Amino acid sequence: MSETDLSPVEGETTQQLDEDDRLKPEFVRAVTDAVEAGDADAAHALVEPLHPADIADLFELIPQEDRASLAKAIPDLLDGDVFAEMNDYVREDLIDALEPHEVADIASELDTDDAVAIIEDMEPEDQREVLRALDPDDRAAIEEALSYPEESAGRLMQRELIAVPEHWTVGDAIDYLRGHEELTTDFWEIFVVDPGHKPVGTCQLSWVLRTPTGVAIGDVMKREQTLIPVDMDQEEVALRFQKYALISAAVVDGVGRLVGMITVDDIVHIIQQEAGEDVLRLSGAGDGDINEPIRLTVGTRLTWLVVNLGTAILAASVVGLFQGEIARFALLAVLMPIVSGMGGNAGTQTLAVVVRAIATNQLTDSNTRWMILRELRIAAANGASLGVLIGLGTFIAFANRDLSIVIAMAMVINNLIAGLSGVVIPVTLDRFRIDPAVSSAVFVTMMTDVMGFFSFLGLATLWGLGA
Structure with missing residues (x-):
């Protein structure tokens, strides 16, 4: 398929093209041909309409020797969302080709759990350089996550959450959410904490929106909750999500303080990963990843x-x-x-x-x-x-x-x-x-x-x- 075949025709939207042609063999060959010919503009035009997850998949589909060239052709499209969706081995190859400050820029765009996934497998010296290039708050959060065992809830959790005191009213919570632009925008429930920052309940957003503003949060919250110890193995975390049909869950440290949350989108990945690992290990095939060296x-x-x-x-x-x-x-x-x-x-x-x-x-x-x-x-x-x-x-x-x-x-x-x-x-x-x-x-x-x-x-x- 030629490059003109892949460009939108009159009356066809970019979204339609994306759904119909993304990642088909003809499309992948067109991108590879543009990269090998040194035509960065053509490669960029082909890749730009894709979803970040599809860009990540594209890097897995093209030959290994062309991945660095494609990355140089689309630097503005290689954001944190793309790296978060990328295969571990492919991501490591691209990270090795980037400067520490570039990796730091990508990590700063991500939630803590995704940033940790990018940084944790780097060489110690490269890891230190990336951490030095981060903002102090981001660096402290990632260093804390790296201090927990691999494949534990501490590595999996994200620190970006919403927590409010029990004595607040629903109106106080809404004002707090509206008045602080730096708060995370991706959450399904509000965690309610006591003065020691220990979780005492949760309040779903639907309850907040449908409750009069003068009602106390403590009167509408659900006190029964599933707390995840920070050192719990990620496979056990996934089992709890599956057993109790959780959307998100609070992660607590050794003394019960709220330190993060885990969401179901991370658990879906863990379930898929653990199930695949068990099947492959039964045959002695290792990770079974086609991108593994x-x-x-x-x-x-x-x-x-x-x-x-x-x-x-x-x-x-x-x-x-x-x-x-x-x-x-x-x-x-x-x-x-x-x-x-x-x-x-x-x-x-x-x-x-x-x-x-x-x-x-x-x-x-x-x-x-x-x-x-x-x-x-x-x-x-x-x-x-x-x-x-x-x-x-x-x-x-x-x-x-x-x-x-x-x-x-x-x-x-x-x-x-x-x-x-x-x-x-x-x-x-x-x-x-x-x-x-x-x-x-x-x-x-x-x-x-x-x-x-x-x-x-x-x-x-x-x-x-x-x-």
């Missing part, structure tokens, strides 16, 4: 592949114990992968359910025993069904009754092992503060492989199939 991706994947290699050697050593029986009865070598493979699939099913239950706090100390018994019952039913099927199939194929009985029994045993390990392994890792999404899969696979081979070949030996 190859060096980091190789390192993450190779680590778990090496661990898998070790468990595969362990499983092979179990097979080696029965090489005499296998040599005398070759059908054992044909059928044994079926037992281990089916056990591995059953273990993965259980593991996925348990890891999700742990992540959402559905599985706790109080119901772990019930969960183990539940999965064992499921495993026994599945194992018996699969055992009958594989037993009949083996008898039809090889007309060997003893072999059919052995493989059916091994299938039941390995399914029970799969169900048990699929619960016990992630629960045990979680008790030791090890993320079960990262480490469980390799150990469950090891158990089902080792026990699958051992149960099948061991039963075959006891049954005398190789005699």
